[in-house]
Amino acid sequence: MTIVKIENVRVLDPIQNTDSVQTVYLENGKFVAETAAVSETIDGQGKWLMPTMVDLCARLREPGQQQHGTLKSEGKAARENGILHVFTPPDSKPIVQDNGALIHGLVEKAMLDGGIYLEVIGAQTQGLQGQQPANMAGLKKGGCTAVSNASAPFANDDVVLRTLEYAAGLDLTVVFYAEEPQIAKDGCVHEGFIASRQGLPMIPALAETVAIAKYLLMIEVTKVRAHFGLLSCGASVELIRIAKEKGLPVTCDVAMHQLHLTDALIDGFNSLAHVRPPLRAEQDKELLRQGVKSGVIDAICTHHEPLSSSAKMAPFAETQPGFSAFDTYVPFGIQLVNEGLFTPLEWVEKVTLAPARVAQMADRWADEAGWVLVDPELEWTLSKESIVSQGKNTPLINQKVRAKVLKTFLA
Numbered sequence: 001m002t003i004v005k006i007e008n009v010r011v012l013d014p015i016q017n018t019d020s021v022q023t024v025y026l027e028n029g030k031f032v033a034e035t036a037a038v039s040e041t042i043d044g045q046g047k048w049l050m051p052t053m054v055d056l057c058a059r060l061r062e063p064g065q066q067q068h069g070t071l072k073s074e075g076k077a078a079r080e081n082g083i084l085h086v087f088t089p090p091d092s093k094p095i096v097q098d099n100g101a102l103i104h105g106l107v108e109k110a111m112l113d114g115g116i117y118l119e120v121i122g123a124q125t126q127g128l129q130g131q132q133p134a135n136m137a138g139l140k141k142g143g144c145t146a147v148s149n150a151s152a153p154f155a156n157d158d159v160v161l162r163t164l165e166y167a168a169g170l171d172l173t174v175v176f177y178a179e180e181p182q183i184a185k186d187g188c189v190h191e192g193f194i195a196s197r198q199g200l201p202m203i204p205a206l207a208e209t210v211a212i213a214k215y216l217l218m219i220e221v222t223k224v225r226a227h228f229g230l231l232s233c234g235a236s237v238e239l240i241r242i243a244k245e246k247g248l249p250v251t252c253d254v255a256m257h258q259l260h261l262t263d264a265l266i267d268g269f270n271s272l273a274h275v276r277p278p279l280r281a282e283q284d285k286e287l288l289r290q291g292v293k294s295g296v297i298d299a300i301c302t303h304h305e306p307l308s309s310s311a312k313m314a315p316f317a318e319t320q321p322g323f324s325a326f327d328t329y330v331p332f333g334i335q336l337v338n339e340g341l342f343t344p345l346e347w348v349e350k351v352t353l354a355p356a357r358v359a360q361m362a363d364r365w366a367d368e369a370g371w372v373l374v375d376p377e378l379e380w381t382l383s384k385e386s387i388v389s390q391g392k393n394t395p396l397i398n399q400k401v402r403a404k405v406l407k408t409f410l411a
Contacts, residue, residue: 002039003027004409006373009044012345014051014353015366019345024049029370029410042407048374050348052084052408054355054365056253057229058304058326060086060118063106064093069306069390071106075114077326077389082372082405083302085356085365086116089175090123091150097123098135100142107143115410117368119359121175122147124163130154133163140170145360146227148175151276161218168224173360175227178211178236179203179277188317190263190280198269200317203278205233212236216243219250227358228252230303232277234287241296251358252296254288255303256332257323261285265395269316272395275303276321289341292350299355302329306391324391327382334376334403344376370410378404 007023023044025032029052055078061069078086090096096103103120110118122139124147126132136147147167154160167174187203189195195202212228216239219226228240231254243250257275262282265273273279291297305322312319329351337347356365379402384392 005038006044012050012348014349054085056301072113073390075116087119089150098138103142124149128152146173153181164222180211183207225249234284237291253299271319307393331401
């Protein structure tokens with residue numbers, strides 16, 4: 001039993017809603033009383049201590065796509081970047097549709113190999129084919145608290161309605177990654193000047209807003225608890241705001257990169273900037289930031305999608321979308337603080353307690369969470385060597401960033 005003493009560290013605690021400099025003693029990732037039996041003393045001057053984070057959307061690539069990442073590699077990357085609880089969509093191979101054994105196996109392997117708490121979102125339709133509802137009762141029994149069709153389309157709106165009624169009856173949350181396929185078609189970038197100049201197929205903002213508006217009407221009728229993941233458009237924030245004012249049981253999140261990066265990065269066919277939903281305009285970025293600040297957007301997630309180098313080596317539209325995002329999560333978060341959007345405690349809340357509440361697991365998270373020591377001033381270069389994730393696919397590769405997790409204290 002080793003006890004670590006951290007002197008004069010700025011403790012950011014969203015549960016107690018406190019922000020103060022103190023000397024703390026940690027054992028197995030929990031605060032303990034002052035003691036002389038200390039195995040290590042750390043000077044916390046200028047450092048921050050915050051709870052481990054909760055990520056509402058990350059693909060860890062196992063099972064089925066281990067060329068991009070494994071539970072071991074991505075679990076380690078999450079943990080070393082201060083993330084302990086990770087939600088993953090059902091579009092692994094095999095698909096997580098009604099197999100309790102698969103869910104239990106994944107959860108167990110994520111803890112054994114990667115040292116993280118994996119939360120698996122179940123399939124909303126059989127095989128994610130969008131034709132028939134999946135066996136949601138079986139999924140719930142297997143430990144799922146939410147279902148989603150990930151980025152797969154529905155055959156028609158009747159299927160959506162039936163799945164929402166089914167989920168509502170089981171008290172499951174439905175997670176939407178809203179994109180209307182009839183409008184998005186084969187697009188891959190934001191509809192704007194840069195895309196049209198490069199002749200790339202475009203995804204208009206309407207693809208997202210039309211889908212959200214339609215789903216909100218269905219949520220109102222079925223009373224299902226719903227979460228909209230990965231908002232990318234400014235106009236989406238307004239739709240969610242109105243729905244929340246009406247009292248609809250909806251929450252939403254935004255990927256951290258959407259609060260920092262825009263479609264300017266795709267210039268020159270830079271496939272490292274290819275992500276879905278796409279990076280959008282400066283105005284969208286600003287409106288998304290205001291949405292997080294005002295609380296309309298409940299939480300920030302990583303949208304971590306590690307890819308092998310070959311997945312980005314093709315003409316832009318044929319490359320796989322996705323960013324390796326665990327390693328930039330804290331630097332980007334602290335950049336929001338440095339730019340004056342949040343106080344440190346407000347940012348911490350958006351990546352810890354807020355996503356835990358969205359996932360209806362605030363008490364469990366508080367029980368299982370550890371603590372993370374962060375240096376908000378440390379400058380380092382994001383390189384293939386310094387990125388912990390197996391995926392090196394980030395548009396920030398070889399750039400200098402500021403702020404880093406120094407150590408994660410866990411049970």
